[in-house]
Amino acid sequence: xxxxxxxxxxxxxxxxxxxxxxxxxxxxxxxxxxxxxxxxxxxxxxxxxxxxxxxxxxxxxxxxxxxxxxxxxxxxxxxxxxxxxxxxxxxxxxxxxxxxxxxxxxxxxxxxxxxxxxxxxxxxxxxxxxxxxxxxxxxxxxxxxxxxxxxxxxxxxxxxxxxxxxxxxxxxxxxxxxxxxxxxxxxxxxxxxxxxxxxxxxxxxxxxxxxxxxxxxxxxxxxxxxxxxxxxxxxxxxxxxxxxxxxxxxxxxxxxxxxxxxxxxxxxxxxxxxxxxxxxxxxxxxxxxxxxxxxxxxxxxxxxxxxxxxxxxxxxxxxxxxxxxxxxxxxxxxxxxxxxxxxxxxxxxxxxxxxxxxxxxxxxxxxxxxxxxxxxxxxxxxxxxxxxxxxxxxxxxxxxxxxxxxxxxxxxxxxxxxxxxxxxxxxxxxxxxxxxxxxxxxxxxxxxxxxxxxxxxxxxxxxxxxxxxxxxxxxxxxxxxxxxxxxxxxxxxxxxxxxxxxxxxxxxxxxxxxxxxxxxxxxxxxxxxxxxxxxxxxxxxxxxxxxxxxxxxxxxxxxxxxxxxxxxxxxxxxxxxxxxxxxxxxxxxxxxxxxxxxxxx
Amino acid sequence: xxxxxxxxxxxxxxxxxxxxxxxxxxxxxxxxxxxxxxxxxxxxxxxxxxxxxxxxxxxxxxxxxxxxxxxxxxxxxxxxxxxxxxxxxxxxxxxxxxxxxxxxxxxxxxxxxxxxxxxxxxxxxxxxxxxxxxxxxxxxxxxxxxxxxxxxxxxxxxxxxxxxxxxxxxxxxxxxxxxxxxxxxxxxxxxxxxxxxxxxxxxxxxxxxxxxxxxxxxxxxxxxxxxxxxxxxxxxxxxxxxxxxxxxxxxxxxxxxxxxxxxxxxxxxxxxxxxxxxxxxxxxxxxxxxxxxxxxxxxxxxxxxxxxxxxxxxxxxxxxxxxxxxxxx
Numbered sequence: 001x002x003x004x005x006x007x008x009x010x011x012x013x014x015x016x017x018x019x020x021x022x023x024x025x026x027x028x029x030x031x032x033x034x035x036x037x038x039x040x041x042x043x044x045x046x047x048x049x050x051x052x053x054x055x056x057x058x059x060x061x062x063x064x065x066x067x068x069x070x071x072x073x074x075x076x077x078x079x080x081x082x083x084x085x086x087x088x089x090x091x092x093x094x095x096x097x098x099x100x101x102x103x104x105x106x107x108x109x110x111x112x113x114x115x116x117x118x119x120x121x122x123x124x125x126x127x128x129x130x131x132x133x134x135x136x137x138x139x140x141x142x143x144x145x146x147x148x149x150x151x152x153x154x155x156x157x158x159x160x161x162x163x164x165x166x167x168x169x170x171x172x173x174x175x176x177x178x179x180x181x182x183x184x185x186x187x188x189x190x191x192x193x194x195x196x197x198x199x200x201x202x203x204x205x206x207x208x209x210x211x212x213x214x215x216x217x218x219x220x221x222x223x224x225x226x227x228x229x230x231x232x233x234x235x236x237x238x239x240x241x242x243x244x245x246x247x248x249x250x251x252x253x254x255x256x257x258x259x260x261x262x263x264x265x266x267x268x269x270x271x272x273x274x275x276x277x278x279x280x281x282x283x284x285x286x287x288x289x290x291x292x293x294x295x296x297x298x299x300x301x302x303x304x305x306x307x308x309x310x311x312x313x314x315x316x317x318x319x320x321x322x323x324x325x326x327x328x329x330x331x332x333x334x335x336x337x338x339x340x341x342x343x344x345x346x347x348x349x350x351x352x353x354x355x356x357x358x359x360x361x362x363x364x365x366x367x368x369x370x371x372x373x374x375x376x377x378x379x380x381x382x383x384x385x386x387x388x389x390x391x392x393x394x395x396x397x398x399x400x401x402x403x404x405x406x407x408x409x410x411x412x413x414x415x416x417x418x419x420x421x422x423x424x425x426x427x428x429x430x431x432x433x434x435x436x437x438x439x440x441x442x443x444x445x446x447x448x449x450x451x452x453x454x455x456x457x458x459x460x461x462x463x464x465x466x467x468x469x470x471x472x473x474x475x476x477x478x479x480x481x482x483x484x485x486x487x488x489x490x491x492x493x494x495x496x497x498x499x500x501x502x503x504x505x506x507x508x509x510x511x512x513x514x515x516x517x518x519x520x521x522x523x524x525x526x527x528x529x530x531x532x533x534x535x536x537x538x539x540x541x542x543x544x545x546x547x548x549x550x551x552x553x554x555x556x557x558x559x560x561x562x563x564x565x566x567x568x569x570x571x572x573x574x575x576x577x578x579x580x581x582x583x584x585x586x587x588x589x590x591x592x593x594x595x596x597x598x599x600x601x
Numbered sequence: 602x603x604x605x606x607x608x609x610x611x612x613x614x615x616x617x618x619x620x621x622x623x624x625x626x627x628x629x630x631x632x633x634x635x636x637x638x639x640x641x642x643x644x645x646x647x648x649x650x651x652x653x654x655x656x657x658x659x660x661x662x663x664x665x666x667x668x669x670x671x672x673x674x675x676x677x678x679x680x681x682x683x684x685x686x687x688x689x690x691x692x693x694x695x696x697x698x699x700x701x702x703x704x705x706x707x708x709x710x711x712x713x714x715x716x717x718x719x720x721x722x723x724x725x726x727x728x729x730x731x732x733x734x735x736x737x738x739x740x741x742x743x744x745x746x747x748x749x750x751x752x753x754x755x756x757x758x759x760x761x762x763x764x765x766x767x768x769x770x771x772x773x774x775x776x777x778x779x780x781x782x783x784x785x786x787x788x789x790x791x792x793x794x795x796x797x798x799x800x801x802x803x804x805x806x807x808x809x810x811x812x813x814x815x816x817x818x819x820x821x822x823x824x825x826x827x828x829x830x831x832x833x834x835x836x837x838x839x840x841x842x843x844x845x846x847x848x849x850x851x852x853x854x855x856x857x858x859x860x861x862x863x864x865x866x867x868x869x870x871x872x873x874x875x876x877x878x879x880x881x882x883x884x885x886x887x888x889x890x891x892x893x894x895x896x897x898x899x900x901x902x903x904x905x906x907x908x909x910x911x912x913x914x915x916x917x918x919x920x921x922x923x924x925x926x927x928x929x930x
Contacts, residue, residue, distance in 0.1 A: 068818050068819065069823050071824055124831070
């Protein structure tokens, strides 16, 4: 189930990725800015073409000697080369239908411009000297004419023919500069030869200017056809055609790329429609499932509500049951407390009972009865009381007897008073037990200064009747213990219980003396150890673990609360109560450990 | 309050206005329109990246560009002596003279091509030829790059300017960039062309007129007064036959093209700073301007000038000396 969901997720994301990348691909393909690149490239070519025309016009200007500055014949080429470099950078961004053809077009252009540059450079050189010589011709002629003018008339007449010849060849040369033809060239050649012959017959001073003129005319004759030829060849360089060819290629490429763009546009459109349809379908599916979810939700809501009601009912029932349980628990607790109290009270009542019995017995055997007999003797001898006392045998004994009686009654009275004091102490203990049990509700402990040895004595005294009745010998090993802070009543409760238990444990002992050993030792770790050891019946191993549990007892008339409450009380005093026995018939040792907290003065 | 301020400004603006008018009136002769002549004033010095120019300057004076650490560009193109070393033939790295007289580096960027036979189109290519020439620096680029890369300050400077660091192209570009700034503005003739016509003496003006009349401007024209075309040395007469002792270098562009048309054809040199760049011609055959002018008249112009015209032309040529680093060359 989980695996299939994962697979579905992966499939879904893959499909989304494919759709998205298709969309992006189509978008990029259809929205390329090829058009603007083509336009920019065409603009560059147009600029190059304009510069080419400018170059041509500068060549023509130089040809007709409008300017002597040849910088303008260099500048266009530099600029054209710069633009061409830009165009080639751009060219790499184009999509070319036929890259080989585009390359060929570029090569053709390069070839054309190199050829044209070479021709223009040659033109510059030849044109410069040609123009210079042509410009010089009139001056040269003037120089010769000046020589003629310096001649005498007779000499001038003699040289007239030569002057005319010179003039003719000059004119022919100028004409030749305008209309360069073979005829004219032949004319000039003839003229130059004539001039060379004429020169021989001229005076020395004539020869130099004529020679200079001849040289310049010869130069014109040589350079003019060259310049004309160069101009024709420059004009024939198909630079503009090459550029047009490149423009045409760009146009075709653009058309093709636009067609391609259109195609991708169509694809994009179709794809978009498909996507929209898919989206619509998904939306409908989504709406449907939404409705389904709503329906299920509503049903669930209804079920939920009834469920809540049922839960509420159950909760109420449970609450009722719990309160009942709590009531019974409380009753049980109260019963336990009552049992506890009654047990403890029962223990003390034993002492009360014994005290009352003692008083009764003492009263019954009172010497006060002797006083009545003495008074009877006195009443019989009322008339002769004096004689009776002094002379009668019996009467003589009477005062001594009375005296003895007084002493005996006094002793008796003292014993009674002591016993009554013991009785009232026991009653006080009962009161304390009750009030202690009442304070159990809050589980509070009342710490007060306690002298352990005195407390031990109190506990023994409370059991003194039973101890004497059972002839139990008590051996005491009390070490020096300071007055400590402790819960006196809990401590007393424990001690009374343990002493009572020890006494019972030895009640069936006949073969040896009944001896109980009480030990009080302060331990090094700040605790006080009180132990009560008997020589009684002991504790079987199987009972060892149970003796402190509630309701455990081995005695017929026992309740099983004593040791339990003792252990609880020890815990409440932050102490512990432990039992040890070597086995049945080998006696038992109960050890109480409580914190040794000396009273601070 | 708000209208008080403009009134104050308006009233006071009259004074500077008059001052400007006065200044304009007095300065008018100085600010005359440039003359329209076949010779053109020097273009302004281009404002190029100062760091690149500085790097180019260091490279220009770097002797480690030569194979045995003896020659920098400045060894032959000493900027203190007109951008040349004034020797007939500069000495190469091996102490042997080279084949052609050293042309000045000043204003070289205005020439349409470089070298006497105009064999390269750009300053960058010119650097390439000189560094690797077995006659001049005798080095190769692998060694140059290794040598420069070992110098930390070049490493840092190149890395800062060029993403590629030290390569043949960047070394050439730095040098060419520096050389483009080596223009010598403010010659007296330039000031004259810019309209300050009083700067030339009457003789110098006559000299310029003769220069034009005799046809010197047929080739020496434009902004660099030459340097924009080829010309055959010996248009009117065979110069080399007259001089004798022909060398291979005399062939000029023929060495490149093997075209008979190009025999003895050279680039027309610029005449700027010509007074301080003797000796003259590719073969250093003319020791003085006068000698050079004589040769030009005889073999290029085919004319015989008067002695006076020649003196005037030489006077004119001396006005073409510009300034470098604020001082006349």
